[in-house]
Amino acid sequence: MKFLLETKNLSIEYKNVNRERTSVTRAVDNVSMGIGEGEIYALAGESGCGKSTLAKAIVKLISPVSGDILFDQKSIYSQSKIEKKEYPLNVQMVFQNPYSSLNPKMKIGDILKEPLDINTKYNKSEKNEMISQVLDDVGLSQSCLSLYPHEFSGGQRQRIAIARALILNPKLLIADEPVSALDASIQAQIINLLKSLRMKRNLAILFISHDMNVIRYLADRVGIMYYGKLVEENHTARIFNNPQAEYTKTLLSSVPSLRR
Ligand SMILES: Nc1ncnc2c1ncn2[C@@H]1O[C@H](COP(=O)(O)OP(=O)(O)OP(=O)(O)O)[C@@H](O)[C@H]1O
Numbered sequence: 001m002k003f004l005l006e007t008k009n010l011s012i013e014y015k016n017v018n019r020e021r022t023s024v025t026r027a028v029d030n031v032s033m034g035i036g037e038g039e040i041y042a043l044a045g046e047s048g049c050g051k052s053t054l055a056k057a058i059v060k061l062i063s064p065v066s067g068d069i070l071f072d073q074k075s076i077y078s079q080s081k082i083e084k085k086e087y088p089l090n091v092q093m094v095f096q097n098p099y100s101s102l103n104p105k106m107k108i109g110d111i112l113k114e115p116l117d118i119n120t121k122y123n124k125s126e127k128n129e130m131i132s133q134v135l136d137d138v139g140l141s142q143s144c145l146s147l148y149p150h151e152f153s154g155g156q157r158q159r160i161a162i163a164r165a166l167i168l169n170p171k172l173l174i175a176d177e178p179v180s181a182l183d184a185s186i187q188a189q190i191i192n193l194l195k196s197l198r199m200k201r202n203l204a205i206l207f208i209s210h211d212m213n214v215i216r217y218l219a220d221r222v223g224i225m226y227y228g229k230l231v232e233e234n235h236t237a238r239i240f241n242n243p244q245a246e247y248t249k250t251l252l253s254s255v256p257s258l259r260r
């Protein structure tokens with residue numbers, strides 16, 4: 001399979017310095033995984049296993065100690081000037097908490113326009129057209145444009161965060177626990193939205209979650225992490241019907257609705 005994004009033997013460490021000693025946490029340990037174009041890949045595993053650290057490395061917020069990340073078969077650490085500029089447009093991230101990720105002082109119209117102003121040379125009417133299209137895609141009405149983030153519910157705010165991430169037409173969206181701060185009924189709406197966006201835009205999604213029910217419903221393939229290592233990876237049905245790693249079995253046996 002030709003991957004859109006691939007990690008190769010990726011290891012990431014945090015140095016913890018205090019007065020007595022310096023210790024090192026290996027948060028991601030020799031992880032090799034890949035996401036195909038238009039694929040939904042879920043990363044699961046208990047709190048602290050390294051999911052967000054892996055995501056942060058992919059968006060270049062942190063650097064690995066060893067290994068590589070490839071985008072379109074090319075290392076993101078040896079990109080040309082143009083590729084370096086384009087990479088953040090192709091790979092966008094939405095975070096768990098839509099409250100803290102949207103500027104409270106900006107109207108939605110300006111929040112969506114900002115990435116276009118910074119990164120593109122479209123004229124005003126082209127920008128308005130793109131903003132209107134992305135609002136439609138995430139299921140928000142055009143009247144939202146003149147409102148501020150606090151005027152929306154949590155679920156709607158997450159739609160706005162997704163719209164902002166999609167305005168530049170990325171190929172990969174990283175969604176780190178995008179629904180865990182939301183009520184169950186709203187969670188389902190956002191999950192369905194991600195599903196429909198993948199279809200509409202052939203968007204690849206790296207979906208980070210510890211909710212195995214949501215993962216079963218949404219993902220094409222699943223990677224299971226445990227203490228920084230990718231202990232198992234497979235198509236979703238195989239992970240759920242025939243888990244191989246001991247840790248995957250334990251993880252699945254603790255999900256109430258999956259118990260047999
Ligand atoms: N900035 C940091 N400095 C030091 N250690 C960190 C830092 N961020 C994370 N860690 C440690 O790295 C490991 C992996 O953390 P990470 O946040 O990637 O886990 P996670 O799988 O996303 O967990 P959660 O499900 O709780 O979000 C943990 O042991 C964590 O304590």
Ligand SMILES: [Mg+2]
Binds near residue numbers: 051052053176
């Ligand atoms: Mg995390």
